[in-house]
Amino acid sequence: MLRSSGSVKRSVSLQERAFEEIYRRYWLKLFQVAWQKTGNREAAEELVQNLFVRIWERREKLILRVSLKSYLYGAIRYLIIRFLRDQLVSSRHLAAIQHALPESEEAVEDQLLFRELNSSVEASIKKLPGRSRTIFELSRTRHFSNKQIAGQLNISEKTVEYHLTKSLRLLRVHLKDFVTVFATLLLMGC
Numbered sequence: 036m037l038r039s040s041g042s043v044k045r046s047v048s049l050q051e052r053a054f055e056e057i058y059r060r061y062w063l064k065l066f067q068v069a070w071q072k073t074g075n076r077e078a079a080e081e082l083v084q085n086l087f088v089r090i091w092e093r094r095e096k097l098i099l100r101v102s103l104k105s106y107l108y109g110a111i112r113y114l115i116i117r118f119l120r121d122q123l124v125s126s127r128h129l130a131a132i133q134h135a136l137p138e139s140e141e142a143v144e145d146q147l148l149f150r151e152l153n154s155s156v157e158a159s160i161k162k163l164p165g166r167s168r169t170i171f172e173l174s175r176t177r178h179f180s181n182k183q184i185a186g187q188l189n190i191s192e193k194t195v196e197y198h199l200t201k202s203l204r205l206l207r208v209h210l211k212d213f214v215t216v217f218a219t220l221l222l223m224g225c
Contacts, residue, residue, distance in 0.1 A: 065086065
């Protein structure tokens with residue numbers, strides 16, 4: 036549990052320090068587990084970052100019934116399993132789509148898919164809240180590091196990480212619907 040007693044200002048400071056200590060102590064270990072299991076550095080970073088964002092967001096309600104270490108390792112294992120399951124489902128859908136398309140039409144369909152997906156990504160980015168959108172664009176289109184973004188916007192690196200994780204989560208939700216509908220249409224032969 037990350038709650039503490041006392042004044043609100045003091046409580047926030049204690050919560051932040053406790054969270055920073057947990058982050059500092061466990062981030063690398065959890066990242067190594069996620070990287071080993073997924074084989075994908077970016078996915079491992081995102082999984083661990085998502086875990087810490089969720090902990091921070093739920094800090095007021097979070098009550099641990101096991102040790103912190105057990106909770107963290109159990110939570111990252113759950114996120115890894117969910118990630119691997121989603122990857123398996125996505126690869127099955129992609130294989131089914133590729134198998135259903137005749138060879139000569141495949142290149143044209145790929146171009147159409149790419150254009151449509153690109154348009155959807157751009158539209159989804161425009162739907163992001165202002166600060167998150169700015170941080171996301173600096174990171175993904177201008178390739179700024181989190182440290183550079185934090186310096187430019189005069190915010191902490193943790194705030195940058197929070198906004199990037201939030202943006203990726205929102206984009207995943209927006210694009211998941213697009214991909215599901217589009218895949219269904221392709222499988223039905225529309």
